[in-house]
Amino acid sequence: MRSLGLRDPGDFYRLFHGRRLEIARGLLGTARPTALDVGCGNGFLTSLGFTNAVGIDIRSSRAVTIRASAENLPFRDQIFDLVFAGEVLEHLNAPAQALNEWTRVLRTGGRLCLSTPNGRLVRLKGNHPEHKHLFTARDLENSLARRGIKRIKVSTIFVGLVSGRRLFEFLPWKALKSFLLHFPVPSSISYDLFLAGVKDPGAS
Numbered sequence: 001m002r003s004l005g006l007r008d009p010g011d012f013y014r015l016f017h018g019r020r021l022e023i024a025r026g027l028l029g030t031a032r033p034t035a036l037d038v039g040c041g042n043g044f045l046t047s048l049g050f051t052n053a054v055g056i057d058i059r060s061s062r063a064v065t066i067r068a069s070a071e072n073l074p075f076r077d078q079i080f081d082l083v084f085a086g087e088v089l090e091h092l093n094a095p096a097q098a099l100n101e102w103t104r105v106l107r108t109g110g111r112l113c114l115s116t117p118n119g120r121l122v123r124l125k126g127n128h129p130e131h132k133h134l135f136t137a138r139d140l141e142n143s144l145a146r147r148g149i150k151r152i153k154v155s156t157i158f159v160g161l162v163s164g165r166r167l168f169e170f171l172p173w174k175a176l177k178s179f180l181l182h183f184p185v186p187s188s189i190s191y192d193l194f195l196a197g198v199k200d201p202g203a204s
Contacts, residue, residue, distance in 0.1 A: 010168030011177070016157065019181040020086070020115065020192070023155045024048060027113050027196040033081030037063070038070045038102065039088035054080075071098045078107045085114040090131045096143070103147045106199045112149050113196035116140070120188055121160035137187035140195050148203020156190030157181060164191065 008014065025048060032052070037045040040055030043063025055063040056070065068074050070085065071094045083102045089095045106112055119134030135143075137154050144152055158164055158181055168177055187193060 008165065010165065010171065011174075012165045012168040015168070015174075015177055015181055016164065016192075019157055020194075021048065023157065023194050024084070024086070024113070024115075027153065027155065027194060028082065028084070028111065033110075034079065035082040035084065036073075036075075036080045036102075036105065038083065038085035038098075039091070040064060044086050045084055050082075071101060073101045073105055075105045077104055078110075080105050081107055081110045083110070083112050087115055087117075089114060089116050089135065090119075090133050093132060095133050095135075099143055099147055103149065103199065103203060108199055108201050108203070110199050111196060112144065112199065113194065114140070115192060115194045118156075118160050118187065118190050118193050121191070135193075137190075137193050137195070140193070144195065144197055148200040149197035150200045152195055152197035154187050155194040155196075156185045156187050156192070157194070158191040159183075159185050159189055160191035161189055 028048065032050055035045055035050050035053040037043065037053045037055045040057050040063045042061055043055055045053040046063050054065045056066050056068045057064045058067060058069060060067060066074060070088055071092055083106050085102060089098065092098050102112055116135055118136065119139065120136045141152050171177055
């Protein structure tokens with residue numbers, strides 16, 4: 001998650017990122033398959049122990065294996081057991097094309113996992129200046145299902161009705177902050193969404 005250099009006196013961004021890592025571990029499991037980290041930044045999958053993950057991004061970093069667009073992957077069909085895209089889809093010009101590409105390179109039975117802000121609560125205007133599209137959990141579940149991604153699980157982080165950064169600045173107890181980040185929140189009012197599913201044998 002890029003904080004754009006914002007002040008973080010209450011440690012919201014740092015603790016939020018830690019919670020994202022926890023959720024991803026639960027969704028991705030302990031196996032270390034052939035994995036693609038889309039929009040990898042500094043290496044989200046690498047930080048989870050995926051030492052052989054292929055990282056793609058339009059910007060260079062130590063974690064980037066290939067500089068490439070998330071909408072046009074330079075890989076043949078069905079070569080990855082896992083495709084992960086964390087906080088990427090909302091930045092793209094053609095998110096539908098990107099979903100097609102991520103599904104294309106995923107093996108049958110492989111897992112696709114992504115995270116994105118909850119579009120039901122987060123607005124384009126006044127939000128992250130690089131966000132071009134916003135999605136609800138239902139939007140993404142339907143989009144993934146149409147592409148043959150089944151057994152979709154949705155996980156949520158934090159309530160999106162308040163500013164976490166402002167709230168955490170005034171909360172003195174780390175344990176309470178952790179509790180708020182772990183408290184179950186319906187997808188309709190969550191701040192951030194994780195979705196993970198498995199590619200069906202009938203998917204193209």
